[in-house]
Structures are given as structure tokens and as C-alpha cells.
Amino acid sequence: MMTLEQYSVRQIKGVSAPKEQELHAFGVHTVADLLDYFPFRYEDYRVRALSDVKDGDKATVQGVVRGMPVLQRYGKNKSRLTCKIEIDFLLVTAVWFNRHFLRDQLTPGRTIILTGKWEQHRQQMTVSESEFPEGAGSAKSGTLQPVYSVGGAITQPWMRKTIKQALQQYGAMIEEVLPFELMERHRLIPRRDAVLHIHEPGDIREGLEARRRMVYEELFLFQLKLQAYRMLSRKRGDGIAHLIEAETIRQFAATLPFELTDGQKKVVNELLVDMRQPASMNRLLQGDVGSGKTVVAAIALYGAVKSGHQGALMVPTEILAEQHMRSLTKLFEGMDVEVGLLTGSMTERRRRDVFAGLQMGLIDIVVGTHALIQETVFFRSLGLVVVDEQHRFGVNQRSVLRRKGMNPDVLTMTATPIPRTLAITAFGDMDVSTIRERPHGRKPIKTYWVKHSMMDRVLGFIRREVGEGRQAYMICPLIEESEKLDVQNAIDQYMQVQQAFPDLKIGLLHGRLSAAEKEQVMSSFGANELHVLVATTVVEVGVDVPNATLMIVMDAERFGLSQLHQLRGRVGRGAHQSYCVLVADPKSETGRERMKVMTETDDGFEVARRDLEIRGPGDFFGTKQSGLPEFRVADMAADFEVLEMARDDAAELCARDDFWDNPAYARMQAKLNRDQLFQGEQLD
Numbered sequence: 001m002m003t004l005e006q007y008s009v010r011q012i013k014g015v016s017a018p019k020e021q022e023l024h025a026f027g028v029h030t031v032a033d034l035l036d037y038f039p040f041r042y043e044d045y046r047v048r049a050l051s052d053v054k055d056g057d058k059a060t061v062q063g064v065v066r067g068m069p070v071l072q073r074y075g076k077n078k079s080r081l082t083c084k085i086e087i088d089f090l091l092v093t094a095v096w097f098n099r100h101f102l103r104d105q106l107t108p109g110r111t112i113i114l115t116g117k118w119e120q121h122r123q124q125m126t127v128s129e130s131e132f133p134e135g136a137g138s139a140k141s142g143t144l145q146p147v148y149s150v151g152g153a154i155t156q157p158w159m160r161k162t163i164k165q166a167l168q169q170y171g172a173m174i175e176e177v178l179p180f181e182l183m184e185r186h187r188l189i190p191r192r193d194a195v196l197h198i199h200e201p202g203d204i205r206e207g208l209e210a211r212r213r214m215v216y217e218e219l220f221l222f223q224l225k226l227q228a229y230r231m232l233s234r235k236r237g238d239g240i241a242h243l244i245e246a247e248t249i250r251q252f253a254a255t256l257p258f259e260l261t262d263g264q265k266k267v268v269n270e271l272l273v274d275m276r277q278p279a280s281m282n283r284l285l286q287g288d289v290g291s292g293k294t295v296v297a298a299i300a301l302y303g304a305v306k307s308g309h310q311g312a313l314m315v316p317t318e319i320l321a322e323q324h325m326r327s328l329t330k331l332f333e334g335m336d337v338e339v340g341l342l343t344g345s346m347t348e349r350r351r352r353d354v355f356a357g358l359q360m361g362l363i364d365i366v367v368g369t370h371a372l373i374q375e376t377v378f379f380r381s382l383g384l385v386v387v388d389e390q391h392r393f394g395v396n397q398r399s400v401l402r403r404k405g406m407n408p409d410v411l412t413m414t415a416t417p418i419p420r421t422l423a424i425t426a427f428g429d430m431d432v433s434t435i436r437e438r439p440h441g442r443k444p445i446k447t448y449w450v451k452h453s454m455m456d457r458v459l460g461f462i463r464r465e466v467g468e469g470r471q472a473y474m475i476c477p478l479i480e481e482s483e484k485l486d487v488q489n490a491i492d493q494y495m496q497v498q499q500a501f502p503d504l505k506i507g508l509l510h511g512r513l514s515a516a517e518k519e520q521v522m523s524s525f526g527a528n529e530l531h532v533l534v535a536t537t538v539v540e541v542g543v544d545v546p547n548a549t550l551m552i553v554m555d556a557e558r559f560g561l562s563q564l565h566q567l568r569g570r571v572g573r574g575a576h577q578s579y580c581v582l583v584a585d586p587k588s589e590t591g592r593e594r595m596k597v598m599t600e601t602d603d604g605f606e607v608a609r610r611d612l613e614i615r616g617p618g619d620f621f622g623t624k625q626s627g628l629p630e631f632r633v634a635d636m637a638a639d640f641e642v643l644e645m646a647r648d649d650a651a652e653l654c655a656r657d658d659f660w661d662n663p664a665y666a667r668m669q670a671k672l673n674r675d676q677l678f679q680g681e682q683l684d
């Protein structure tokens with residue numbers, strides 16, 4: 001028998017070839033895809049009492065025609081039709097635009113249902129849709145209408161109509177994927193009902209129940225994928241067993257300009273143990289900003305290269321890629337290790353050279369942005385993938401890179417500590433290493449919170465640090481909605497600083513500069529040719545200029561705690577005493593609370609703990625930048641408990657002896673394979 005995955009959307013009545021093409025843009029190819037294309041909210045066409053409708057809200061109400069309709073025509077095809085309607089004992093003016101044909105239907109005494117925007121003070125409703133309940137048909141009133149994400153030639157009405165049609169033609173063929181025992185345990189409705197109700201809920205309860213079922217399914221399959229994949233890989237031992245001699249590493253460590261801290265040594269050992277195993281490594285390295293994660297990654301990469309493989313280091317920004325490129329090149333000087341750079345803004349020719357070098361094995365280690373996960377990148381033998389600042393990447397981006405090798409070892413690094421249970425839940429059963437201390441001789445960063453009125457003293461601070469030979473950052477906030485305003489803000493600030501210090505060299509860095517310009521500014525700042533760097537948050541993560549000792553954050557109340565801590569982490573990277581000055585006049589309680597936390601501690605783990613306390617877990621997990629997986633129906637924050645439940649269920653199921661061959665699980669496994677959840681691997 002054919003399954004819904006085998007029917008093209010063209011089979012649905014009303015889907016033409018051009019429409020089919022448009023649907024592809026939404027990732028919808030088959031009937032199954034379309035049926036799984038869920039609405040992200042509902043429009044409420046249920047009739048409400050007018051007294052419950054707030055001024056300016058859109059609502060559906062029912063009334064009786066009381067007056068004679070008045071039609072005004074203007075322009076070519078424009079018209080305005082008004083009529084008095086009695087709604088809940090109130091005489092209201094209903095207004096239609098360009099619906100002149102309705103005039104003849106508005107006979108006094110007739111019942112009518114109106115949907116529109118309510119204006120309280122004028123006792124008026126601007127009607128967007130209306131219908132007479134006695135003439136039924138495709139009545140929307142009384143229902144919840146699904147709202148899909150649409151665009152291009154795909155309109156909301158078309159999508160609604162087409163999905164309705166698909167449900168009629170194929171709804172009966174929707175199959176269950178969850179094992180019966182789990183559905184019973186959690187009282188989940190069958191998949192067929194859930195899909196039907198999620199598109200066309202009779203009432204809110206039905207919609208919610210359908211959603212609950214689909215949320216569980218999504219999270220459960222996600223967990224199953226993580227856990228089964230890991231188990232499979234362990235069982236097979238099909239990762240790379242690197243051959244790394246302790247002596248090789250010792251010799252390399254001896255060439256470093258500093259001695260590794262105990263924390264770094266411990267983590268290096270943990271990595272080497274994992275890398276020598278035949279199962280592939282999946283390890284998260286947590287370490288506060290400035291704790292020295294890069295050199296740990298460099299050692300692991302060196303080990304991979306010396307055992308005959310290649311390494312890749314993926315970072316979130318070009319600035320960071322260039323910086324890591326420079327520092328790795330320096331670290332590996334005279335070691336016979338070839339380092340390459342791959343970013344989106346490189347010329348096609350230079351890129352092609354890198355592609356070739358990687359494929360032929362001429363490049364041992366490549367440092368790059370997400371350009372690394374392009375399809376055209378092939379490795380001769382990728383042995384270790386390092387993802388720096390992992391919270392900036394989506395889960396898919398990370399796994400694509402992993403797939404470029406034969407189960408390479410994976411090390412992800414972050415300065416934003418994630419509670420262990422959450423990490424396991426979100427990333428699967430990964431091992432976690434932690435660096436707690438900073439390198440010897442580092443003094444704690446002194447943090448101050450000042451009002452804007454003290455800006456003169458802040459400028460005096462810059463003068464003093466520069467006088468000592470040090471450098472300063474000045475960060476201008478990100479205005480979410482407008483990168484343009486952002487940049488203007490930074491430019492203004494830059495000019496003010498320049499005016500204040502005509503004798504100093506001031507640099508400017510923001511997202512609108514070309515990659516070459518950014519690189520130019522960063523390397524001048526790195527070489528101490530600029531005294532002050534005025535920047536937007538483009539320097540937020542990873543940037544390492546040890547001679548910089550002063551971080552000034554303008555309008556600091558606009559940043560979240562973890563972002564402020566990241567910014568502060570740009571200083572305190574050398575032996576000199578460093579300072580962070582937060583310029584802020586926060587109006588909100590939480591704003592003041594954040595400034596307080598920042599001045600009280602410079603320990604990232606403590607900052608994260610307080611952050612969690614202030615924001616609550618929902619908000620903490622809810623941020624886009626957390627690097628947590630994004631789901632179609634489920635919401636990491638709202639559905640966290642379901643995720644934990646799904647995790648336990650998946651673990652229980654995976655551990656079962658008959659997991660791989662019980663026919664009761666066949667559909668579920670087939671679905672995992674189809675969704676490529678097993679990352680290209682077939683379950684056998």
C-alpha cells in the first residue's frame with residue numbers, strides 16, 4: 001500500500017504545477033508534508049458578546065439589521081456602505097468598504113454575523129467579513145480558523161482551502177507512528193484525529209488536545225533519534241579511534257607561551273581519552289569567558305592531525321574566524337600543520353582553493369564560519385569537529401558538519417553554562433567538561449555601574465587607561481528592529497569620542513562594514529594601533545585582545561545578563577587589571593537587578609544562575625540564541641516537561657531488546673528514516 005509520503009501534492013485537487021513549485025519553498029513536497037504543515041495560531045470567529053470586546057480589537061459578533069443601508073460611491077470602484085445594526089441591545093454602525101453589492105441584502109430584521117474591528121468611542125465596527133447565518137455554506141463564523149505561515153503566491157485562503165481538500169482526500173490514510181503503549185500511558189489521541197483537529201478544531205479544547213499529541217510526537221521522535229543514534233554508534237564503535245601519543249601532546253604543550261591551568265590539563269586529558277576510543281566523541285566544553293578554551297581546542301585539533309586526520313573549527317562570526325586563524329597559525333608555526341580559512345565573504349577563487357585543499361588533504365585544519373557546512377565542502381578525512389560558541393548555532397548546523405566525515409569526534413564549546421539536565425535533554429547524552437578557573441595571574445574585572453550624567457568621568461577613565469598603554473572598547477547597543485539605526489548610533493558615538501580625544505586613534509566597527517574592513521579594523525586594534533574601538537555587539541563573542549583593559553557598555557540596560565557578561569569577557573584577558581563600566585539609567589526593576597548582579601560578581605556560572613533566577617526558566621530557554629533545537633510544534637520553554645517525559649520514554653524504549661525488530665515499532669522507525677533524523681544512516 002502506498003503511504004502519504006509517496007503522493008505528490010499535485011494529487012490534491014486545486015494544486016497546479018506552479019502552485020506545487022511554490023509549495024516546495026515551504027518544504028512541502030508530498031501530501032504528508034502538507035498535512036503536517038500546521039497552523040501557528042487560530043483566528044477566532046466564534047461569536048462574542050460585544051461587551052467583552054475591547055476597543056480596537058477584531059471580533060465576531062451577531063446582530064440584527066435595524067436601519068436602511070447607506071451607500072456612498074467614490075473613485076472608480078470604491079464605495080463605503082453603512083448600516084445600523086443592533087448588537088446586544090446596542091445600536092451600532094457597521095461600515096463596509098467596497099462591498100456595494102451587500103446593500104440589497106441588508107433588509108431590516110435580518111440576522112447578520114459581523115467580523116471586524118470594534119471602535120468603542122464611535123460605536124462603530126469596520127467589517128472585514130460578514131454573513132447571514134440562515135444561508136449556511138462555507139460559514140466561518142462560530143469556528144476557529146487556522147492561520148498558516150504563507151507567502152509568495154500562496155495566500156492564506158488558498159492554503160486553508162488546499163489543506164481542507166487534502167484532509168478530505170487523504171485524511172483517512174493518516175497512520176499512527178507512536179507505539180500504542182505510549183499513547184495509552186499519556187492519553188494521547190490517535191495521529192489521524194490530531195492532524196484533523198489541529199487544522200480544524202471544533203473548539204479550543206480539541207485544538208489543544210491535538211497540539212499536545214503532536215508536541216509529544218515531535219519531542220519523542222527527537223529524543224529517540226538522539227538516543228538511538230548514540231546507542232547505535234556506541235554499539236558499532238564506528239567512530240575514529242585516534243592514535244595520539246601522550247608524548248606528542250606533551251611536546252606541543254611545551255611550545256606554548258604559557259603553562260596550561262589545571263582545568264585545561266584535565267579537559268585535554270578527557271578529550272584525548274574520548275578521541276582514542278572507537279566510538280565517536282560528543283563532548284561539551286563549558287568554560288567562562290577568558291578561561292582559555294581555544295588552546296584546549298587547538299591541542300585536540302593537533303592530536304587529530306597527528307593521527308592522520310583533519311580538523312574543522314566552526315565559529316559564529318567572520319571576525320572570530322579570522323582571529324582563530326591568526327592564533328592557530330601562530331601556535332602551529334614550524335609544526336608542519338597547514339591551517340586554512342573559509343568564510344562566506346572570501347572570493348570564489350580563494351574558496352575553491354580551500355575546497356580543493358580539504359578534499360586532497362593538503363589543509364589539515366580549517367577554520368570557518370557556517371560557510372563550512374556548504375554542500376561543496378568535502379574532507380579527505382575529517383576526524384574532529386570543534387564548534388566554538390555553540391549557542392550561536394542551530395542544532396542542524398552542527399550536525400551537518402558532523403556528517404562531513406565518518407562519524408568524526410565532536411567537541412562543542414560554550415561560555416554560557418547550561419544546566420546538565422537541560423544539556424542532556426536538548427543535545428542528547430553528551431559528556432560535559434568544565435573549566436572553572438581562569439589562567440594564573442588574572443585579576444578579577446572591576447565592574448562599575450554609572451548614570452549617563454557621569455559620562456565625563458567615563459571619558460577620563462579612557463584617558464587614564466590609554467595613558468598607561470592600554471586600550472578600550474565602547475559598545476553601543478543593538479536596536480533589534482533596525483540595524484540602520486544601530487549603525488547610526490555607533491557612528492554618532494564614534495564621532496563624539498573622536499571629538500573628545502582629537503589626539504587618539506579611534507576605530508569603528510559595525511555589521512554594515514565589509515568583511516575586509518572589519519578585518520582591517522580588528523587587526524589594527526589587535527596590534528594596538530587603535531586606542532579605542534567603538535563597536536556594536538559584533539565583538540560580543542570570542543574576540544581576544546589581551547591588551548584591552550576597559551570595556552564601556554553604553555545603554556547597558558538594553559542587554560541581557562549573559563550578553564553583558566560576554567561583553568565584559570572581552571577584557572581581563574591579560575595580566576593587567578581590567579574594568580567594565582556599564583552606563584545605564586534603567587527604569588525597570590529587572591534592569592536595575594541586572595546591573596546589580598554584574599557589579600557583584602564576574603563569575604559566569606554565578607551570572608547564569610542569577611539570570612535564571614531573575615528571568616525564570618521559560619524565558620531562559622525561550623531565547624533564540626540559546627542554541628537549543630527549534631521545533632515545529634513544540635516550544636522548548638512551554639513544553640519542557642513534555643520533553644523530559646519524552647526523554648525518559650525514549651530511553652526506556654531504546655534499551656528494550658526488541659527495539660530494532662519488533663514490528664510494533666516499524667512505522668516509527670520508518671518515519672525516523674524518512675525525516676532523515678538518523679542523519680543519513682539507515683537503521684538495520
Ligand code: ADP
Nearest residue numbers: 258259260261289290291292293294295439544
Ligand atoms: P575563551 O575561553 O573565552 O575562548 P581564550 O581561549 O580566547 O578564552 O583565551 C583567553 C586568553 O587567555 C587568550 O589570550 C589566551 O592566549 C590566554 N590563555 C589561555 N590559556 C592560558 C594559560 N594557561 N595561561 C595564560 N594565558 C592563557
Ligand code: MG
Nearest residue numbers: 293294388542
Ligand atoms: Mg573563545
